[in-house]
Amino acid sequence: LxxxxxxxxxxxxxxxxxxxxxxxxxxxxxxxxxxxxxxxxxxxxxxxxxxxxxxxxxxxxxxxxxxxxxxxxxxxxxFWQAWWFYSLVCLAGGWIIYLFDRERMRRRKSVQQMRTRIADNLHAEIKTALNSIH
The missing domain is CATH 2.60.40.10 (Immunoglobulins)
Incomplete structure (x- = not known):
């Protein structure tokens, strides 16, 4: 049936x-x-x-x-009670978690790069200001 x-x-x-x-x-x-x-x-x-x-x-x-x-x-x-559907849902859930984690890491890396750039620029400005004093 x-x-x-x-x-x-x-x-x-x-x-x-x-x-x-x-x-x-x-x-x-x-x-x-x-x-x-x-x-x-x-x-x-x-x-x-x-x-x-x-x-x-x-x-x-x-x-x-x-x-x-x-x-x-x-x-x-x-079909929603079949083993292959449960497997498919688990794979899709894992893929979504992976994509969210990847996006979170990309944003964290972007923020870290921006902080590094700001620190480098600030360091260069302070060095230029100190050199102009002498």
Whole structure:
């Protein structure tokens, strides 16, 4: 199932149509106990993302249980819950932090260069003023 397909309805029956058999079912990973439904329809209004096994087992008229049949159902998570999306967000966050840090260092270097230039100019002016006194 795709991520936006969260509800599921499964109809089932036995191959012996001339006799009415009860069938019990269970969605492993979701149902705790076996369910019996006279309509032979299993309805799941919200199926969380994950992998499940749907199990069916006929109940004979004398009460004995038949062989279990099963099939696998997988519902994909939405893209924002996928591992690659988390990785992409972490990479983007790291890149943004790197860019901010780089800009901060560039500004710090620019301020340091301006201070050095001002100190050099001030030093040159004082030296010129002292030389003009002599």
């Amino acid at each position: 795709r991520s936006y397909e969260s509800s599921l309805s499964i109809e089932f029956s036995t191959l012996q149509f001339y006799r009415r058999h009860s069938i019990r079912y269970k969605m492993e990973g979701l149902d705790q106990d076996w369910q019996v439904n006279e309509n032979n329809i299993a309805v799941y209004s919200y199926l969380p993302a994950g992998a499940y096994d749907f199990l069916l087992q006929p109940i004979q008229p004398n009460g004995t249980l038949g062989a279990v049949s099963s099939f696998h159902i997988t519902r994909s998570p939405p």
